Amino acid sequence: MPAPAGTKRVKGVQIYRPFVYGSIAKPIDPNNRPASITAEHTHLWSVYVRGVDGEDISYWLKKVQFKLHETYANSSRMIESPPFEVTESGWGEFEVQLKLYFVPEANEKAQTLWHALKLHPYGPDAEGQKERREAIISQNYEEIIFNEPMEPFYDILTSGAPQPGRGKGSKGSKQASTIKKQGERSAEIPQDNSRENPYSLKTEDSELLRLREAMKTVDVLVKRERGTLREKEERLAAFKREAGASQAS
Numbered sequence: 001m002p003a004p005a006g007t008k009r010v011k012g013v014q015i016y017r018p019f020v021y022g023s024i025a026k027p028i029d030p031n032n033r034p035a036s037i038t039a040e041h042t043h044l045w046s047v048y049v050r051g052v053d054g055e056d057i058s059y060w061l062k063k064v065q066f067k068l069h070e071t072y073a074n075s076s077r078m079i080e081s082p083p084f085e086v087t088e089s090g091w092g093e094f095e096v097q098l099k100l101y102f103v104p105e106a107n108e109k110a111q112t113l114w115h116a117l118k119l120h121p122y123g124p125d126a127e128g129q130k131e132r133r134e135a136i137i138s139q140n141y142e143e144i145i146f147n148e149p150m151e152p153f154y155d156i157l158t159s160g161a162p163q164p165g166r167g168k169g170s171k172g173s174k175q176a177s178t179i180k181k182q183g184e185r186s187a188e189i190p191q192d193n194s195r196e197n198p199y200s201l202k203t204e205d206s207e208l209l210r211l212r213e214a215m216k217t218v219d220v221l222v223k224r225e226r227g228t229l230r231e232k233e234e235r236l237a238a239f240k241r242e243a244g245a246s247q248a249s
C-alpha cells in the first residue's frame with residue numbers, strides 16, 4: 001500500500017542548514033541608566049538564534065523557546081517568529097535553554113541546545129574589553145542535519161536553491177556553485193566574512209590552515225619526545241648493564 005501523501009521520507013538524503021546561536025551583552029553605563037531598568041541590573045543582553053549573515057531560517061525553524069533563569073518573570077519565553085531572540089537586563093550569568101521547533105512539514109521533534117550567557121569579558125583581552133565597555137558576544141556556529149527529510153519538507157528546503165554555475169570558466173566548480181542571490185535557500189555560507197558575520201568560507205580556510213600548522217607543531221613535539229624517550233631508555237639499559245656487571249664481580 002502506498003504511504004499517505006506527505007508522510008514519505010526522501011531516502012538516502014541528508015540536508016543540513018547552518019545557523020548561529022548565542023548572546024550579546026552590554027554593560028549599562030551608570031551615568032546613563034535607562035530609568036526603566038532595576039537598580040541591581042548591570043547589563044543589557046540579548047540571546048538569539050539566527051541565520052548565518054542574516055540569512056532567513058524561518059522556512060525550517062518555526063519557533064524558539066528560550067528558558068531563562070527562574071529569577072526572571074515568565075522565565076519561559078516562546079518566540080513564534082523571527083527575529084528569534086529575547087532581550088533582557090540582569091546582573092548574573094546563567095545557562096539559557098533554547099528549544100528549536102521546526103516547521104510542521106518537517107515532522108521532526110524539537111531540539112534542545114544550551115547557551116551560557118556571558119556578561120563579562122573573557123579570553124586574552126578581557127581587561128581591555130572591560131575598560132572599553134565593549135559588548136560581549138558569545139556565539140556558536142551550528143549545523144542542523146535533517147536526515148531523510150519528509151518529501152514536502154525536502155521541497156521546502158530545496159526550493160529556490162542556487163543552481164551550480166554554468167558557462168564560461170565555471171564548469172560547475174565549488175566556487176561557482178557558492179554564488180547565490182540573497183534569499184536563496186541553501187546551506188552555503190558567504191565567501192567572505194564581514195563586521196557582523198565571522199562565519200565564511202574564508203574563515204573556514206584560515207581555520208583549516210591553523211589546524212594544519214598546529215598538526216605540524218604537534219608532529220615536531222612528538223618526534224622530539226620520542227628522541228628523549230629513546231635516549232632515556234638507552235641510559236636506563238646502560239645503568240642496568242653496569243649494575244649487573246658490578247653485582248657479578
Ligand code: SLL
Binds near residue numbers: 072073090092
Ligand atoms: C548566580 N547563576 O547564581 C547565577 C544566577 C541570575 C540572573 C544568575 C536578574 C533577574 C531579575 C538576573 O540577572 N538573574 O532581577 O529579574 O549568580
